[in-house]
Amino acid sequence: MNLLSKAAALGALALMAACTNNDPSALGGGGPGGTGALVPGSPSDPRSPAYFQQTVGDRVLFEVDQSTLTPAAQTVLQGQAEWLLANTDFMATIEGHADEQGTREYNLALGARRANAAREYLISRGVAGNRLQTVSYGKERPIEICSTEECYSKNRRAVTVLTGSTLG
Amino acid sequence: MMKLLTSLFVGLTLMSAPVYAQSGPLRLELDQGIIEPLPFAVPSFVPDGPAATQYAQDISRVVAADLTGTGLFREISSDAFISRVSSFDAPVQFADWKAINAEALVTGAVNVSGNRLTVRFRVWDVFSGQELGNGLQFAGTTEGWRRMAHKVADQVYSRITGEGGYFDSRVAFVSESGPKDQRRKRLAIMDYDGANVQYLTDSAAIVLAPRFSPAGDQLLYTSYETGQPRIYVLDVGRVKRQELPTQEGTMSFSPRFSPDGRSIVYSLTQGGNTDLWKMDLASGQSVRLTNTPAIETAPSYAPDGSRIVFESDRSGTPQLYIMPANGGEPTRISFGQGRYGTPVWSPRGDLIAFTKQNKGRFHIGVMRTDGSEERLLTASFLDEGPTWSPNGRVIMFTRETQGASGRSALYSVDISGRNLRPVRTPDGGSDPSWGPLQN
Known part of the structure; x- marks a missing residue:
């Protein structure tokens, strides 16, 4: 481990130790600066949730009615698995979602299938199952609100949300 | 914060037996497909004192709205009325209601005593000049006036269609x-x-x-x-x-x-x-x-x-x-x-x-x-x-x-x-x- 990343890791640890709860937004927020070019907790810190979200990619998208992982989704999940294996302090909840085409009940079940597909993939790449929770929001929490395929395709997603660290 | 539901006690008193007795030929057969809504009139119910005036009007309006809302009935506006109903027990002038083509007529009276409200009503088959079923009364609190109106409308619906109503529901x-x-x-x-x-x-x-x-x-x-x-x-x-x-x-x-x-x-x-x-x-x-x-x-x-x-x-x-x-x-x-x-x-x-x-x-x-x-x-x-x-x-x-x-x-x-x-x-x-x- 080089000096720079060691300092960053220590900074991140200090930041996490300062956290009094598992609020993911607190973890994702910027930490105190001053460790050189790399700001712990910032997107440039490879150990930060912000890096996970933006650089590794926190979400995978699905085809209509499908919960099968596309090759692109598998690539993203491979990156997530590597990150989670390197950052064992973090737990994650995978949130499954559906677009608005479909009944509320069916979409809840479909979102659960999608979240589970992502979870199973991460487990197959070595991430411990007890670090990975799932939940489905069905069509209750779209991120895009237009009623065309352009929006629907972004809403059919499984998002890996880092929920906290074992250091608590 | 949340408000507890006011509990409502609706007593049901028969003025005469039985609850339901089909006597006139007036009948909507729902399974035969209703294309033309049945014309009816609900003259404002008769209040028995100043305290009942507003309730009497409001209750008759809700009864009419319930029936109209089914799409099976069409209300005849009071502007067209020839007869006034100023007493619940006075004889119905069927000719006046026939003249404006009302096939069904609902008459009623409202009594308010303290916070106690009583509604009496009758349903008439205008063309046969017969009462449809028997007069009935509902009693409850003034707060529950809408429910009593819905109960009256359920009775009217049921007597004309032969099926249960759905207005007194949530x-x-x-x-x-x-x-x-x-x-x-x-x-x-x-x-x-x-x-x-x-x-x-x-x-x-x-x-x-x-x-x-x-x-x-x-x-x-x-x-x-x-x-x-x-x-x-x-x-x-x-x-x-x-x-x-x-x-x-x-x-x-x-x-x-x-x-x-x-x-x-x-x-x-x-x-x-x-x-x-x-x-x-x-x-x-x-x-x-x-x-x-x-x-x-x-x-x-x-x-x-x-x-x-x-x-x-x-x-x-x-x-x-x-x-x-x-x-x-x-x-x-x-x-x-x-x-x-x-x-x-x-x-x-x-x-x-x-x-x-x-x-x-x-x-x-x-x-x-x-x-x-x-x-x-x-x-x-x-x-x-x-x-x-x-x-x-x-x-x-x-x-x-x-x-x-x-x-x-x-x-x-x-x-x-x-x-x-x-x-x-x-x-x-x-x-x-x-x-x-x-x-």
């Missing part, structure tokens, strides 16, 4: 506000016509799909308040809720009461797979009813409790199936084009209402319990979640409009496909559950 629903990506949802309850809205939860957590108990005193619903969707049962009168037992690491949703109210059937998701389970409410014990890798959800009991209709994608797309109430081999009943969901068994037992998705449109439809005689009643960008009126004649459902400004609203439609109407709610509304007729 609807539980999800009140929605805010944009699609930040929608706030609250559980609410109201009279069937949108009056007297009361909120049962705040909007801190997503709430979904309330379902009335057979007696109308409890609601099942799904809430995310723990972070996972879980089923709660709420005592409507006391606005007190309880989380039902659940298994760690699972989601539970889409609950519905059995007809005896002692158990529920619901969807439980474990490891990404959703099956149907049944829970005995007294013990909290659940047993599995389906066991497939497919999605099984949206279960609904037959009124006799013997079978369950539900939705499954075991064939590759969501379709409707019926199985014995304790599980067992299901029979597929939907075979048309498209995807079928949210089946709900009619209270009369003869029909299944459902949501259908086909070629980018959504429909509310009905079919017989063997899947035959499918009829689509509505079509829009997004219609879903049908619920039956207590008499099985009307279906209420959710309609959502498309686009970034899309909004949810409640609508109702007659099972003939006629009389599509919005149901007025203060904000947006979704997931209606139509409760039973009140006592």
